[in-house]
Amino acid sequence: MTTTPQRFPLPRLIGLAVWLVLLTLLSVWMGAQVPRWLPVSASSAAPLVDGLFGFETAVATFVFVGVVSVMVWVVLFNRAEKYDMSDAEPIEGNTTLEIVWTVIPLVLVMAIAAYTIQVNREIGLIGPMDHAHGPATAKSAPATPLPGGEVQVIARQWSWEFRYPVAGVSSTELHLPLDRRLGLQLESDDVIHGFYVPAFRLKQQVIPGRSITLFLTATRPGRYRLRDSEYSGTWFAANQADVVVESEEAYQDWLRRASRLPLQPGLSDAAREYAQQLSGERRSGYATIEPAQPPLVNVPGSNTLPHDG
Amino acid sequence: MTSTAGVESRILRAPHPVPGAPDNWKRFFSFNTDAKVIGIQYIATALFFLLVGGLLAMIMRGELITPEADLVDRTVYNGLYTMHGTIMLFLFIFPVLNGLNNLLIPCMIGAPDMAFPKLNAAAFWLVPVFGVILMASFLVPGGPASSGWWSYPPVSLQNPLGHLINGEALWILAVALSGISSIMGAVNFVTTILRMRAPGMTLTRMPIFCWTAFSAQTIQLIGLPALTGGAVMLLFDLVVGTSFYRPEGGGDPVLYQHFFWFYSHPAVYVIILPVFGVFSELFPVYARKPLFGYPFVAGASLVIVGLSLIVWVHHMFPSGVPQWMRDAFMVTTMLIAVPTGIKVFAWLATLWGGKLRLNTAMLFALGGLFNFVFAGVTGIMLATVPVDIHVNNTYFVVGHFHYVIYGAATMGVYAAIYHWFPKFTGHMYYEGLGKLHFLLTFIGTNLNFFPMHPLGLMGMPRRVSSYDPEFAFWNVIASLGAFLLGVSIIPFLLNLVSSWVRGAKAPANPWNAIGLEWLLPSPPPAENFEEHVPTVISGPYGYGTGRPLVEHQEEIERALLQA
Numbered sequence: 001m002t003t004t005p006q007r008f009p010l011p012r013l014i015g016l017a018v019w020l021v022l023l024t025l026l027s028v029w030m031g032a033q034v035p036r037w038l039p040v041s042a043s044s045a046a047p048l049v050d051g052l053f054g055f056e057t058a059v060a061t062f063v064f065v066g067v068v069s070v071m072v073w074v075v076l077f078n079r080a081e082k083y084d085m086s087d088a089e090p091i092e093g094n095t096t097l098e099i100v101w102t103v104i105p106l107v108l109v110m111a112i113a114a115y116t117i118q119v120n121r122e123i124g125l126i127g128p129m130d131h132a133h134g135p136a137t138a139k140s141a142p143a144t145p146l147p148g149g150e151v152q153v154i155a156r157q158w159s160w161e162f163r164y165p166v167a168g169v170s171s172t173e174l175h176l177p178l179d180r181r182l183g184l185q186l187e188s189d190d191v192i193h194g195f196y197v198p199a200f201r202l203k204q205q206v207i208p209g210r211s212i213t214l215f216l217t218a219t220r221p222g223r224y225r226l227r228d229s230e231y232s233g234t235w236f237a238a239n240q241a242d243v244v245v246e247s248e249e250a251y252q253d254w255l256r257r258a259s260r261l262p263l264q265p266g267l268s269d270a271a272r273e274y275a276q277q278l279s280g281e282r283r284s285g286y287a288t289i290e291p292a293q294p295p296l297v298n299v300p301g302s303n304t305l306p307h308d309g
Numbered sequence: 310m311t312s313t314a315g316v317e318s319r320i321l322r323a324p325h326p327v328p329g330a331p332d333n334w335k336r337f338f339s340f341n342t343d344a345k346v347i348g349i350q351y352i353a354t355a356l357f358f359l360l361v362g363g364l365l366a367m368i369m370r371g372e373l374i375t376p377e378a379d380l381v382d383r384t385v386y387n388g389l390y391t392m393h394g395t396i397m398l399f400l401f402i403f404p405v406l407n408g409l410n411n412l413l414i415p416c417m418i419g420a421p422d423m424a425f426p427k428l429n430a431a432a433f434w435l436v437p438v439f440g441v442i443l444m445a446s447f448l449v450p451g452g453p454a455s456s457g458w459w460s461y462p463p464v465s466l467q468n469p470l471g472h473l474i475n476g477e478a479l480w481i482l483a484v485a486l487s488g489i490s491s492i493m494g495a496v497n498f499v500t501t502i503l504r505m506r507a508p509g510m511t512l513t514r515m516p517i518f519c520w521t522a523f524s525a526q527t528i529q530l531i532g533l534p535a536l537t538g539g540a541v542m543l544l545f546d547l548v549v550g551t552s553f554y555r556p557e558g559g560g561d562p563v564l565y566q567h568f569f570w571f572y573s574h575p576a577v578y579v580i581i582l583p584v585f586g587v588f589s590e591l592f593p594v595y596a597r598k599p600l601f602g603y604p605f606v607a608g609a610s611l612v613i614v615g616l617s618l619i620v621w622v623h624h625m626f627p628s629g630v631p632q633w634m635r636d637a638f639m640v641t642t643m644l645i646a647v648p649t650g651i652k653v654f655a656w657l658a659t660l661w662g663g664k665l666r667l668n669t670a671m672l673f674a675l676g677g678l679f680n681f682v683f684a685g686v687t688g689i690m691l692a693t694v695p696v697d698i699h700v701n702n703t704y705f706v707v708g709h710f711h712y713v714i715y716g717a718a719t720m721g722v723y724a725a726i727y728h729w730f731p732k733f734t735g736h737m738y739y740e741g742l743g744k745l746h747f748l749l750t751f752i753g754t755n756l757n758f759f760p761m762h763p764l765g766l767m768g769m770p771r772r773v774s775s776y777d778p779e780f781a782f783w784n785v786i787a788s789l790g791a792f793l794l795g796v797s798i799i800p801f802l803l804n805l806v807s808s809w810v811r812g813a814k815a816p817a818n819p820w821n822a823i824g825l826e827w828l829l830p831s832p833p834p835a836e837n838f839e840e841h842v843p844t845v846i847s848g849p850y851g852y853g854t855g856r857p858l859v860e861h862q863e864e865i866e867r868a869l870l871q872a
Contacts, residue, residue, distance in 0.1 A: 198768025
C-alpha cells in the first residue's frame with residue numbers, strides 16, 4: 001500500500017491510535033485475569049509459571065483480538081454492493097510490509113522464548129539426565145535432603161504409593177513439608193504414568209525401568225489432588241491421590257504417628273470397581289488388565305475429602 | 310446446445326466414462342483411474358467416516374456430561390476415544406484432503422490426470438480396506454485398540470486376553486496400510502505437480518493450493534517412514550515378543566515417542582497446509598483482489614515444511630528429556646509462528662479494502678481463519694516449556710488441537726467443498742442450507758472446544774472417563790456443543806445430496822474466479838483440457854488487473870464448452 005496522505009487522513013490515524021490503546025488495555029486486563037482460571041498456586045514453581053502464562057495471555061489477546069478486529073472491519077465495511085460485480089483495487093503486495101510482519105513476530109517470539117528459558121532456569125525444573133547438578137532456585141531453600149532420603153513415589157495400574165524410607169512409613173496419601181525443597185523419586189511398576197499436581201504446576205512422566213527425581217518446594221498448606229496425567233489403561237481416570245502440605249512440625253508428627261500404625265490395604269479405586277464388576281454390581285465392558293493389589297501401607301489416607309485444587 | 314449424443318460419443322472414446330455423464334454412477338464403485346472420480350470417492354468415503362467418528366465423539370461427550378463413569382464402561386470409553394482419534398485422522402481428514410488434491414491438482418495445473426493413475430486408484434482402494442479392518446476391531450474378542458491414537462508402549466502392548474488377533478494388532482495393521490496409501494498418494498501428487506504442468510505454468514505461476522499440497526506431500530514422503538518403522542517395531546513387540554520398547558527386556562518406551570512424534574507432529578502440517586492453500590484460493594475470489602504477497606505466501610509453505618521436521622520433542626517436554634532439548638525445541642516451535650504469521654497477515658491484507666461476497670464458502674473460510682488464529686495463540690502458549698508442563702496432556706491441548714483440526718482444517722475443507730462443488734458435480738448448492746450449516750458449525754465448534762481450555766488450565770487430564778465434580782460446568786457446555794456439531798451435519802449432507810441430484814445447472818465459472826480449473830466446463834471432461842491445453846501467460850489471482858491468465862483465453866473457453 002502506498003502511504004499517501006489521502007489514504008491516512010488524520011481522523012483515521014486518531015481512530016487507529018484509540019483502537020490500539022483500547023486493545024492494549026484489554027490485553028493487559030486479560031493477562032491480569034489469569035489467576036482466576038488456574039488452581040491455587042502451591043509450589044515455588046507456580047508463581048513463575050503463572051507469571052509467564054499471564055504475559056502470554058496478554059500477548060495472545062493482543063494478536064487474536066487485533067486480527068479479529070480487522071476481520072470484523074472488512075466484513076462490516078468492505079462488502080460488495082448487491083449487484084456490484086466489479087473487482088476491487090488490485091494490490092499485489094508490499095515488500096516493506098512483508099519485512100515488518102516477518103521481523104516483528106520473529107522478535108516477539110524470540111523474546112517470549114528468552115523469557116521462558118529464564119523462567120526454566122529459575123524453576124530449576126531439571127530433566128533426569130542432569131538432576132544430580134540441578135541449580136537451586138532463588139526462591140527455595142537449599143536442597144536439604146529429607147532426614148535420610150527422599151520420598152519414593154511408586155505408580156501402578158492403578159494406585160499411587162508413597163514411601164518414606166527413613167521414617168519407615170508408607171502411604172497412599174502424599175504428605176509434604178511446607179517450604180522445604182525435596183526430591184521425589186518417581187518409579188513405575190508397569191506402564192508409563194504421569195505425576196501431575198495441578199496446584200504445583202508440575203508434571204513428569206513416570207517411566208518403567210527408570211528412576212526420575214523431581215524436585216519441588218510446596219509453599220501453601222492444604223490438600224491438593226494428584227492426577228495420573230499419562231494414559232495408563234482402563235482405570236487411568238480413577239488413578240488419583242491426595243497431596244497434603246503441612247508445616248514441618250505437623251509433617252514430622254505425621255511421620256512419627258504413621259510409623260506406628262499397622263499395615264493395611266491402601267486406596268485403589270480401580271481395585272474397588274474391579275471387585276464390584278466381579279460380583280456383578282457394576283457393568284463391565286471389553287477385556288481389561290486386572291488392577292494390581294492395593295499396596296499395603298501404614299496410612300491409606302483419603303482421596304475423597306474436599307481439596308484446594 | 311450439444312445433445313446427449315455428444316456426451317455419449319465421448320464416453321465411447323474415453324477408456325472410462327465422463328464424470329457427470331448420465332447413468333454411470335457405477336464408476337464411483339469401481340477401480341476407476343480418473344482423478345476426478347477418485348477425488349469424489351475419497352471425499353465420499355471420508356464423509357462416511359466423519360459420521361462414524363462423530364458418532365463416537367458424541368457418545369464420549371455423553372459420558373463426559375456427568376463426572377462419574379456411568380454411560381459406558383471405562384474400557385468402552387477408552388476404545389471409543391482411541392477409535393475416534395484414529396478414524397478422524399486416518400479415515401476422515403487425510404482422505405478428504407487427498408480427495409481435494411485429486412480433484413484440484415490436475416485441473417489447476419492443466420494436466421489431463423495424475424502422473425500414475427493406477428497407483429492413484431490403488432492408494433484410494435486401500436482406504437476402505439483399512440477402514441474395514443479398523444471397524445472389524447470392534448468385533449474381535451477384547452475389543453478395539455484402547456491406548457489412544459498415540460498408542461504409547463508399554464500400555465499399548467498389554468493384551469489382556471493374549472489373543473494373536475487383537476484390537477491393537479488390527480489397529481497397527483490399519484495404520485501401516487494407511488501409511489502405505491499415503492506414501493503412494495504422495496509420490497503421485499509430487500510427481501504430478503513437478504512434471505505435468507501446462508506450458509507457461511512455471512512454479513511461480515502455480516496456484517497456492519498446489520504449493521501447499523506439494524509442501525504437505527513432501528512431509529509425507531520424509532516423515533511417514535519413521536512412523537511406519539516405529540509401528541512395525543511396535544507390532545513385533547506385541548506379536549512376536551521382541552523388546553524394542555519393553556523396559557523389562559532392555560528396551561526404551563521413550564524411543565517410540567520419538568518415532569511417533571517425528572512423523573505425527575509434521576502430520577498436523579500435512580493437514581493444515583492444504584487448508585492454508587484453500588484460504589489462499591478463496592479469499593482473492595470472494596474479496597475480488599489479488600492474493601497479497603504471493604511469493605511470500607508460497608515460500609512460507611516451504612519454510613513450514615523445514616521447521617515442521619525439527620519440532621517434535623515439544624510433545625515430550627514431560628517425558629524425561631534433558632533441559633537443553635526442551636529449550637532447543639521450544640525455540641524451533643516458536644519459529645513456526647513466523648511463516649504462519651506471514652500467511653495470516655497476507656490473508657488479512659487480501660481482504661482489506663476488498664469487495665467481499667459472503668457466500669457459504671467464504672463464510673467457512675473466514676470462520677476457519679478465526680478459529681485458526683485462536684489455535685495459533687494457544688499454540689505459542691503450549692510451546693513454552695513451563696506452561697506446557699502444566700497443561701500438557703490436559704484438555705487445554707485437546708481444545709487447541711480441535712481448534713486446529715476441526716475449527717480451521719475441517720471448516721477449510723467445508724469451504725473447499727462448497728467452493729468447488731459446482732465445478733465437479735455440475736450443480737449449484739443451496740446457499741440457505743449452506744449458511745445454516747455454517748452457523749451451526751461455527752457456534753458448535755466454539756461451544757464444544759472453547760470450554761476445554763479452562764478445563765485444562767484447571768488441571769483436567771485428557772482421556773479420562775470420569776473426573777472430579779469441579780470440572781462439570783465446562784464439560785456440560787462442551788457436550789452441548791458436540792451435540793450441536795452432530796446436528797450441523799444434517800443440513801450439510803442434505804445440501805450435498807439434493808444439490809447434486811436436482812440443484813441448478815452450474816456454469817463453467819459461477820464465482821467469476823481466475824484459475825485454469827474455471828476455464829473447464831462444469832463438470833470437466835475426463836481428460837480435462839484434452840487437446841486444448843492452454844499456455845499460461847501470467848500468475849494466478851489477477852483480480853482487477855485485467856490480465857488474461859492464458860493465451861487465447863476466449864477461444865479456449867469456447868472450444869471447451871462446445872467439445
